[in-house]
Every structure is written in structure tokens, then in C-alpha cells.
Amino acid sequence: MIRISTIGLRGLLLLALVGTMGCGSGEKPAGTVSGTVTLAGNPLLTGDVNFSGKDGSAAIARIGEGGAFKVDGVVDTGEYTVFVTPTPPEPQMPGKKAAAPKKFDVPAKFRSASTSPVKVTVESGSNNLKIDLKD
Template sequence: MFRMIGLAGLLAVVGAGCSSSDAPPTTTVSGQVTLNGVPLETGSIVFAPIDGKGPVAGGKIKDGAYSFSSPYGSKRVEINAPRVIGQKKSYDTPDSPVVDVVEEAIPATYNTATTITAEVTQEGSRKFDFDVKAAPKPVKK
């Protein structure tokens, strides 16, 4: 959850620093994201420059589909899908508010320790499909 908030802040700062004259050229990228072969219901996807230079781009995933503008170049791809798995008290008092307990549904190899890349070019396809593999989560009692 905090990672998504931080990402949103990063995207806002990166976007705020670019005027139309100094922004790199972009193109629309799109595709499908599946989790174990099934379209990912909701989530987010980020294309970040592999060399760490330049703006980060990203968008929401809904019913497996995404589409957003990305600068050209070699990108590291991060896919996130936080899920509410329960609720807990904020603190241990009878009148404590309840907060959601969130867990990432996507393995780290697809986000914080991603190994996925995409090459966004002026020519060729700008459609990138990703089939994420994850072991089923054990049922908590």
C-alpha cells in the first residue's frame, strides 16, 4: 500500500517537472496482464528506465488490460496487485478504528525484484503482454 502511495508521489513529481518543451517523446503502450492465465482483475503497471534516467510511466490494470503513454527506451516493468485479506484494529483499545490488511498478490520477481523488461520503440509493436505466475496463497485460519 505504501509502495503504491510512494509511486503515485513519484509520478506526480516526475510529471510536474516536465513541460511540453523538455518532456521526452512518448507513445502509447498497451497490453494484457494475466495471473496464472486469468486476466488480472485490478492492479498497476510501471515502466521505469533501466538506466534510471528519465521519467517513470505507468497506469492501472483493469480486467487484465492496460494502456498509458511511455517514453521510448529500455524499461524495467513492475506489476502490482495489492489485495485486502482482512481487517485489524489500528491499536489495542475497544474503540479502535479498523483498517484493512493488505497483501501483494504478485510475487516480488514481477515488482520489487522485477526481472521483466520491455523495449519501447518508434517502430514495431507497442503491445506488451505479461503472464504472471504465482503459487496459490495458503488459506489463513
């Protein structure tokens, strides 16, 4: 019969715990994401650009002047399907008339992650993406 002292058992447990933790921080690599969105070569002037990863990761950014966008925070590295959606209307104070929504004339296939053919890869560090939605 093998006898293991309490100190030896604790040492083995500590070694096993350290071995399962690994040496890394456990965080996935990530990058910052910005760029422009165009529709058939022309800047998209309104809407939100959405990034949907196969692993469930996602990001969204508002499209601004000249089709420019910037995701707040960082995005996990990997491949994403890109799609665009109309910008939701801003909440209004009671009694105040809402502004007319901007025209969002984007083909239906670019409006959903399940139908968009547009893919991008996010890498560690800074990513300046040129996203062109074209038929």
C-alpha cells in the same frame, strides 16, 4: 592583429548558436503503451502496472478487466523494467465505509523494479504489450 567587425562577430555568434541547437526538435521519441498483464497465463484482475526506465523515465497504468491496461499520454522509447503494485484505496467520504480491497496475490519479486525480471521495450508509435508475470 586580426580585427573582427561587430557585424562579423554577431554572425559568428549566431552561427555558433545555431550549430549547438542542431536540427531536431530536442524531444525524445515516444510511443503509446497498452496491453494486458497476466500472472502465469491468467489475467491479473487488479493493481497498477509500472514501467521503470534506467534513465529515470517511468509510467504507470491501472489494470482493468481481463488484465487490460492503457498508459495515459506517451512513454519515452527504450527498455523498461515492469512491476506491479496493489491499487491504492479510493478516498472515502467521512462516515462512509470503504470497500474491502481486492485480493492482490502477486509474488514479491514482481512488486518492485529492483527485483522484477520482466523487461519490455517501448518503440515509437503504438505498443500493444503482452506482459506475463511467470516464475
